[in-house]
Amino acid sequence: MRTIFSLILCLSLVILLPSCKRKKLQEVVEVPLPSAEEKITIGHPDDVTADEGQFALVKLPYQYNELQPNIDILTMEVHYSKHYLTYTNNLNKLVAADATLTDLSIEDILKKADGTNADLRNNAGGYYNHSFFFEGMGPKSGGQPKDTLAAVITKDFGSFENFKTQFSDAAEKQFGSGWAWLILDRTGKLQVVSTPNQDNPLMPRQTVPGTPLLNLDVWEHAYYLDYQYKRKRYIDNFFKIINWKKVSQRYEEATAKK
Numbered sequence: 416m417r418t419i420f421s422l423i424l425c426l427s428l429v430i431l432l433p434s435c436k437r438k439k440l441q442e443v444v445e446v447p448l449p450s451a452e453e454k455i456t457i458g459h460p461d462d463v464t465a466d467e468g469q470f471a472l473v474k475l476p477y478q479y480n481e482l483q484p485n486i487d488i489l490t491m492e493v494h495y496s497k498h499y500l501t502y503t504n505n506l507n508k509l510v511a512a513d514a515t516l517t518d519l520s521i522e523d524i525l526k527k528a529d530g531t532n533a534d535l536r537n538n539a540g541g542y543y544n545h546s547f548f549f550e551g552m553g554p555k556s557g558g559q560p561k562d563t564l565a566a567v568i569t570k571d572f573g574s575f576e577n578f579k580t581q582f583s584d585a586a587e588k589q590f591g592s593g594w595a596w597l598i599l600d601r602t603g604k605l606q607v608v609s610t611p612n613q614d615n616p617l618m619p620r621q622t623v624p625g626t627p628l629l630n631l632d633v634w635e636h637a638y639y640l641d642y643q644y645k646r647k648r649y650i651d652n653f654f655k656i657i658n659w660k661k662v663s664q665r666y667e668e669a670t671a672k673k
């Protein structure tokens with residue numbers, strides 16, 4: 416009996432000792448705690464202002480959290496108060512240093528951004544594209560456009576679903592950073608295009624130039640926190656927050672100019 420007891424005791428020690436060792440190993444793993452500097456504080460969009468200059472940030476027509484769950488609060492905050500602000504401040508510095516740009520509208524500056532000045536092209540594009548993007552979304556939005564724009568989309572794409580597929584494909588297949596666009600081309604027809612980096616359809620030497628009506632940012636900073644590599648899910652969810660009223664207004668303005 417004593418022999419059996421000793422055997423059981425030995426076996427138990429053989430089994431338990433390695434697990435004790437493992438526990439001890441786990442205990443010594445150090446997990447760095449966030450420092451005070453790393454604490455995340457979400458600000459308010461109305462408190463963000465560009466440095467003094469020719470161009471101001473467009474006022475965000477909603478709060479950072481109002482596009483959730485489709486775009487998370489931190490992505491919105493960083494996108495608006497860091498990325499967009501930086502493009503705007505850089506643009507203002509470039510404009511201040513070049514008398515030929517003084518008092519020009521952003522659209523007229525974009526028409527001059529022919530690629531000979533990469534800084535101007537990137538920052539003027541970054542300013543315009545983001546202003547346009549933020550104003551094209553909204554809470555309690557999505558669905559489908561109404562009235563004239565709905566009819567024109569059906570005429571030019573065959574159906575809203577066809578348009579959605581084309582726009583989604585353009586956004587998904589844009590290699591690397593860039594934008595997907597719905598534009599009114601120079602013949603008065605709606606088209607879907609994509610542009611790399613901060614280019615846009617108002618700039619010279621575009622494959623299909625035109626007047627922008629809707630755009631989608633597919634730079635990773637626009638979706639990576641929430642969606643990581645799943646760009647397609649970000650694109651699908653973007654359709655839930657498109658402000659079609661704003662897009663229709665842009666269409667009316669674009670056709671009135673023609």
Ligand code: FE
Pocket residue numbers: 494498545632634636637
């Ligand atoms: Fe962006």
